[in-house]
Structure formats: structure tokens, C-alpha cells
Amino acid sequence: xxxxxxxxxxxxxxxxxxxxxxxxxxxxxxxxxxxxxxxxxxxxxxxxxxxxxxxxxxxxxxxxxxxxxxxxxxxxxxxxxxxxxxxxxxxxxxxxxxxxxxxxxxxxxxxxxxxxxxxxxxxxxxxxxxxxxxxxxxxxxxxxxxxxxxxxxxxxxxxxxxxxxxxxxxxxxxxxxxxxxxxxxxxxxxxxxxxxxxxxxxxxxxxxxxxxxxxxxxxxxxxxxxxxxxxxxxxxxxxxxxxxxxxxxxxxxxxxxxxxxxxxxxxxxxxxxxxxxxxxxxxxxxxxxxxxxxxxxxxxxxxxxxxxxxxxxxxxxxxxxxxxxxxxxxxxxxxxxxxxxxxxxxxxxxxxxxxxxxxxxxxxxxxxxxxxxxxxxxxxx
Ligand code: NAD
Ligand code: MG
Numbered sequence: 159x160x161x162x163x164x165x166x167x168x169x170x171x172x173x174x175x176x177x178x179x180x181x182x183x184x185x186x187x188x189x190x191x192x193x194x195x196x197x198x199x200x201x202x203x204x205x206x207x208x209x210x211x212x213x214x215x216x217x218x219x220x221x222x223x224x225x226x227x228x229x230x231x232x233x234x235x236x237x238x239x240x241x242x243x244x245x246x247x248x249x250x251x252x253x254x255x256x257x258x259x260x261x262x263x264x265x266x267x268x269x270x271x272x273x274x275x276x277x278x279x280x281x282x283x284x285x286x287x288x289x290x291x292x293x294x295x296x297x298x299x300x301x302x303x304x305x306x307x308x309x310x311x312x313x314x315x316x317x318x319x320x321x322x323x324x325x326x327x328x329x330x331x332x333x334x335x336x337x338x339x340x341x342x343x344x345x346x347x348x349x350x351x352x353x354x355x356x357x358x359x360x361x362x363x364x365x366x367x368x369x370x371x372x373x374x375x376x377x378x379x380x381x382x383x384x385x386x387x388x389x390x391x392x393x394x395x396x397x398x399x400x401x402x403x404x405x406x407x408x409x410x411x412x413x414x415x416x417x418x419x420x421x422x423x424x425x426x427x428x429x430x431x432x433x434x435x436x437x438x439x440x441x442x443x444x445x446x447x448x449x450x451x452x453x454x455x456x457x458x459x460x461x462x463x464x465x466x467x468x469x470x471x472x473x474x475x476x477x478x479x480x481x482x483x484x485x486x487x488x489x490x491x492x493x494x495x496x497x498x499x500x501x502x503x504x505x506x507x508x509x510x511x512x513x514x515x516x517x518x519x520x521x522x523x524x525x526x527x528x529x530x531x532x533x534x535x536x537x538x539x
Contacts, residue, residue: 159429159430159431159433160185160250160251160274160276160430161185161186161250162185162186162187162248162249162250162251163186163187163188163250163251163252163276164188164189164208164244164246164249164253164268164273165180165187165189165190165255166243166252166253166254166255167192167193167254167256167257167278167279168190168192168199168255169192169193169198169199169202170255170256170257171255171358171360171421172253172278172304172360172425173190173253174198175421175422176253176276176425176429177202177205178422178438179422179438180206180429181205182436182438183426183429183430183435185429187208188209188210188248188249189208189212189242189243189244189249190202190203190206190208191211191212191240191243192211192212192213192214193214193215194214194215194218196218196222196225199222200222200225200226203226203229203231204226204229207229208231209231209246210231210232210233210234210242210243210246211226211231211232211233212233212234212235212239212240212242213239214235214237214239214240216235216236219234219235219236219239220235240256240264241263241264244267244271244273245270245271245273249273250274251273251276251429252265252268252274252275252276253276253278253425253428253429254268254275254276254277254278254282255278255304257279257281257360257363258279258485259281259282259285259286259485259528261279261282262282262285262286262290265279266286266290266293269290269294270293272298272299273299274299274300274301274302275299276302276425276429277301277302277304277305277428278304280305280375281375281481281485283382283383284375284378284379284477284478284480284481285477285478285481285482285528286478287378287382289519289521289524290382291382301383302427302428302429303379303383303424304421304428305376305424306402306403306419306423306424307328307329307380308376308379308380308403309402309415309423309424309428310402310403310414310424311380311383311384311403311404311405311415312383312427313415313427314403314404314405314413314414314415315384315405316432318405318407321408323384323386323405323406323407323408324407324410325390325391325392325405325406326386326391326403326404326405326406327392327393327403327404327405327412328373328377328380328392328393328403329393329395329396329401329402329404330370330393330394330395330396330455331354331355331356331395331396331397331399332397333354333355333368333372334351334352334354334355334364335351335368336355336395336453338459339459340459340499343498343499344497344498344499345497345498346498348492348494351364351365351491351498352364352365352368354368355399356399357399357419357421361492362488362492365491365492365501368498369460369462369501369502370455370462370463371462371484371501371502373455373466374462374464374465374466374467374480375466377391377463377467377470378466378469381470387470387471388467393463394452394453394454395452395453395454396451396452397451397453398447398450400416400417400419400442400450401414401415401416401450402414402417402419402424403415416442417439417442418439418440418441420438420440422437422439423437426438460502461502461503461506462484462505465480465502465505465506465509468509472515473515473517474519475512475514475516475519475524476509476512476515478527478528478531479508479509479512479531480508481528482528482529482531483504483507484501484505486504486535487500487501487504487505488501495539508531508535511534512527
């Protein structure tokens with residue numbers, strides 16, 4: 159069980175919920191980081207007394223340094239500051255709740271320093287799964303999933319003999335636009351894309367849920383965490399988000415993990431594994447649940463899911479390309495520079511125009527592919 163944690167991206171949706179868990183279980187918080195939200199970071203630092211905080215934005219970091227000058231918390235800045243938080247000496251577990259591929263290097267640095275990882279930042283595994291999993295093995299650390307579906311699978315697998323897994327069944331809420339066809343999606347607004355039926359999350363992942371890119375990223379994430387291929391992972395739409403995912407075993411028995419949609423359960427399990435402790439999440443009351451529904455995903459409308467599956471089959475740097483293209487496209491959509499359907503088209507276009515694939519990938523290959531993909535799209539729009 160974790161006792162001293164560094165929380166990267168502590169001001170975000172997962173970060174703040176991680177601190178709810180830390181508060182409840184008196185975990186020591188050794189470092190906190192944020193992109194630029196120093197107001198909240200200051201409040202967090204005053205409550206949890208970390209040894210250090212880091213802010214990506216240099217100007218914001220300078221302001222926070224002044225604000226925290228009456229405390230013992232040191233303030234650092236930039237990517238180097240975040241690296242320092244990821245490798246803070248006394249911490250045993252790093253919670254990575256940064257959004258986007260920006261989480262990749264801090265994850266690798268933390269692993270190299272022997273830290274266990276509670277990973278919410280799925281883009282790390284999508285873009286750099288091969289090197290991250292290799293580093294986990296080499297340094298003998300544990301990587302616990304925080305993403306609710308992957309935590310569910312991890313929970314379902316407890317007590318199952320090795321080699322008993324036949325299939326993973328990832329559940330998907332279907333996001334804001336379930337049931338809609340391309341024609342109906344042409345003019346949807348940012349506000350509509352940001353209204354998720356069941357979960358309250360950061361903007362990027364909420365848009366990813368509405369395009370179903372999120373499920374595509376999660377199929378790739380699952381392939382790395384549970385060592386399986388595209389054919390071994392089914393996706394099923396389950397609108398109510400009560401079943402967080404399931405496993406099908408070789409004897410065709412199915413084990414599912416259920417509960418209210420509250421990320422503090424998977425966050426806590428990643429921090430307290432294998433213990434089951436009281437959590438801040440509510441108890442489900444099945445008498446209040448009218449029913450559970452299941453549907454096939456619409457791969458023709460939600461092309462991001464289709465493309466992600468294709469990149470998983472192709473392997474190598476293809477998932478890195480899809481992820482980078484999506485990050486740029488979602489950012490442009492949130493800034494209202496492109497339309498909703500452009501996101502899927504940009505991701506598909508980036509993947510189909512990529513060809514220099516490799517099998518033995520280095521970190522530099524990943525970073526360069528990520529950079530080049532972003533530049534190519536930015537030059538076009
Ligand atoms: P968020 O936008 O709410 O928070 C992101 C955090 O990262 C913030 O603290 C922000 O300051 C920081 N950050 C942003 N850009 C950064 C950068 N370039 N460098 C360093 N720090 C940066 O996002 P979130 O919803 O909490 O999601 C975080 C990660 O967890 C994502 O990878 C997401 O896919 C994953 N995840 C989130 C949920 C959820 O319920 N929110 C569920 C499953 C997985
Ligand atoms: Mg998820």
C-alpha cells in the first residue's frame with residue numbers, strides 16, 4: 159500500500175479526487191504539480207504540506223513562490239520541476255493524473271527512480287506503451303491502473319489463475335452523442351460535447367468520450383496493461399456506467415466489477431492495493447437502478463474508435479500518431495477552430511498518411527513522431 163505519494167496534475171479532476179483519498183487515509187503527500195492553476199495548488203499545498211510543488215508555467219510558478227514563502231514547501235517550475243516532483247526522494251508512489259502525452263517523460267523518470275505508478279494518464283501508454291512496460295519490468299516497480307475500466311479488469315482478475323483470461327470486455331458509456339449519426343453531428347457545439355451523461359471529468363477526456371476516441375485509447379491501454387491484442391478486447395456500450403468492465407474467462411464465465419461511477423474507487427484501489435478500505439464513494443443501491451442496457455458500438459459514425467483499433471493492429475508508432483493527432487484536434491475543437499467531425503477526420507488522415515513504422519522503438523522515436531505529427535496538422539489548419 160502506498161504511504162507517500164506525489165500527485166502530478168493535482169489540480170485536475172483525477173488529481174483533486176486523489177487528494178480526497180489521501181485526506182481520508184492520511185497519506186503523506188510529498189509533491190504536487192499543475193500546469194498553471196496556482197490558486198488551487200496553493201490551497202492544496204497549505205492543506206497537505208508537500209515538500210515541493212511544481213508549476214509548468216514559469217510566470218505562475220514565480221507568483222506561487224511568493225504566495226508560499228511563509229511555508230516550508232519549495233516551488234519549482236517548468237518540465238524540470240515536474241520531473242523533480244515525479245522523482246521526489248521520499249515518495250513511494252507517483253499518481254500520474256497529467257492530461258496528454260506530457261505525462262510520458264515524468265512516468266518514465268519515476269519508474270527509473272523505483273517509484274510505483276498509479277496511472278490515470280492513458281496517453282502515456284498509448285504513445286509509449288512498449289518502453290513504459292519495459293521500464294516497469296527492468297526496474298521492478300508496480301504500475302496500477304486508475305482508469306475505471308482498467309481498474310475494473312484488474313479487480314476482476316484478482317484470484318483468477320494465470321492464463322485463464324479469454325477476453326476483456328470494456329464497457330463504454332457512449333458519451334454525449336450516443337445514437338447520433340454523422341449528419342446529426344456536423345454542427346454540434348463544444349458545450350454539447352462537454353456534457354457527459356455519467357462522469358464529470360477534464361475537458362479533453364470528455365471530448366474524447368464524445369468522439370469515442372477515449373474508448374479507442376483505452377483499447378490500446380488495455381493491450382499494454384493486460385498483454386493482449388485487438389481481437390482479445392471487445393467494446394460494449396453500457397449507458398448507465400454501473401458495470402465498469404468485465405472479463406470473460408476460458409470456461410465462458412464472466413466476472414464484472416460494478417459500483418457507482420466515482421473515480422475515487424479506482425484511484426483508492428491503485429493506492430491501497432490489495433487492501434479494501436472504506437472509501438469516499440457512495441454505496442450503490444440496486445433497487446434504484448431501473449435497468450442496465452447494452453449496445454454494439456457504431457464504428458461507422460465514431461471513426462476514432464475504428465482508427466485506434468487499426469493502429470493497435472499495425473503496432474509500432476501508429477498509436478503514437480493517432481494520439482498526437484487527437485490531442486491537437488481536440489485542442490483546436492475546444493478553441494472552436496474546427497468542427498466536431500473534423501477531429502475524427504484529422505486522426506484518420508494522420509494515421510493513413512503515416513508510413514515510417516518501426517518495430518524496435520526508442521523514446522526518441524516516440525517523441526519525434528509525436529512532434530512531427532503535431533507540426534504536420536498545425537501547418538495544415
Ligand atoms: P484535467 O484536465 O482535469 O487535469 C489535468 C491536470 O494536468 C491538471 O492538474 C493540469 O494542470 C495538468 N496539466 C495539464 N497539461 C499539463 C502539461 N502539459 N504538463 C504538466 N501538467 C499538465 O484532466 P483529468 O480529467 O483529470 O484527466 C487526467 C488524465 O486522467 C487524462 O489522461 C485522462 O484521460 C485520465 N483519466 C481521467 C478520468 C476522469 O474521470 N477525469 C478518468 C479516467 C482517466
Ligand atoms: Mg475510462
